[in-house]
Every structure is written in C-alpha cells, then in structure tokens.
Amino acid sequence: GENVEQHPSTLSVQEGDSAVIKCTYSDSASNYFPWYKQELGKRPQLIIDIRSNVGEKKDQRIAVTLNKTAKHFSLHITETQPEDSAVYFCAASKAPGNTGKLIFGQGTTLQVKP
C-alpha cells in the first residue's frame, strides 16, 4: 500500500523567511496530493492540492511542486508570517474512485518567529 514520508518533523524560521516541507510517496499510481494545515487546537484544513498532471501550483504565498519521477512533492511558503505557525500534513491518494483514502505524512510543526 501507499506510504508517505514527511520531513522535517519540526521547522523553525524567522518571520519573512521561506519554509519548505518535503514529502515522498511510494505508490507510483498515486495522483492526488493535498496539503492540510492544523493550527493548535483546531481542525485540519486544506490549503492547497495538486494533481499529477501538473508540476506546480501556486496560491499567493504558498506553492506546491511535484516530481512524479522521483515520487516527491513539496510545500513552499514564502514571506512567512507568525500566523503560518501550525502543523502541516501532506497526503497522497489515487483519485477519483478512491474517495477519502488519503494516506497522510507524519506532519511538520512549523514555527515562525516574529
């Protein structure tokens, strides 16, 4: 089955710096890769996702890149702000037809220091 590895487990950056979180997956058939953000004491929320037919997607200060050959994808946050502090989870699944069977990474705790 699918296995998703996420690194680093913790990341501390200065406000304004960039942050990069990387995930690798094992199943080459996986084709959907979302990222969720979970602030302390709150629910995970989808922040960006990418499908295997594109290599990069951007939404304001966040972007995700995908390398299908190497089977890894990354989350990039530019100009980090204190409100970006949270736990970030990557996930992978084979979609459509595999509803909800997202396999999550272990999570990265991002701390943005003011």
Place this chain on the structure above:
Amino acid sequence: ETGVTQTPRHLVMGMTNKKSLKCEQHLGHNAMYWYKQSAKKPLELMFVYNFKEQTENNSVPSRFSPECPNSSHLFLHLHTLQPEDSALYLCASSQGGGQDEKLFFGSGTQLSVL
C-alpha cells in the same frame, strides 16, 4: 466554519464504559470518515462511508463500532477501550462518489481512556 460538527469535544471514559461520538455535516456531502490522530503519528483512517455504505474498515479493532444512519450523520460507538486508544478522533466529510477528494474536518473529540 466548515460545516462539520462533532460532539462531545472532550470525553474521559473508563475501560469498561460505553460511549458514542457523534458527527454531523451540513455540507450536502455523501461521504463521511473517521480518522484517529495520535501524538507524533500520521492521521490514521479508520472508517469510510459512501452514500451510507461502509466502504473502508482499516483493520480497526471491534471495540470501535461505526454507524451511519444517513449521509449527514456518523457515529462511533466505543466500548471496552484501552488506554492506548486515547487520541483525537476526527470526523470528516467529502462530496463522495469518487468525485471530489477534498476533506472537510470537524474539530474532533479529544478522548482520554483511564
């Protein structure tokens, strides 16, 4: 708010108790899920219901018993739990039918088993 409501927010129970977790979604979705979130571990998928039918049981012990009476409600019945079952239990929903994998999470029930 994401439209997924979970009750109770916190639950403390003994190993011989029977309790139930409740989830309700107001998003018109057709798929609902239970996830377990333990410290320093990935989100673990427990059960998936698609159009009220259970489509996934991720090798969950029988002391966890799900119930989905309709597409808007999901329960997790708990009995004779173990201390290692202490965790945050998250409910989620999605459009379902293999059409949209975007998960909307509830705030979770923080369960402590004594």
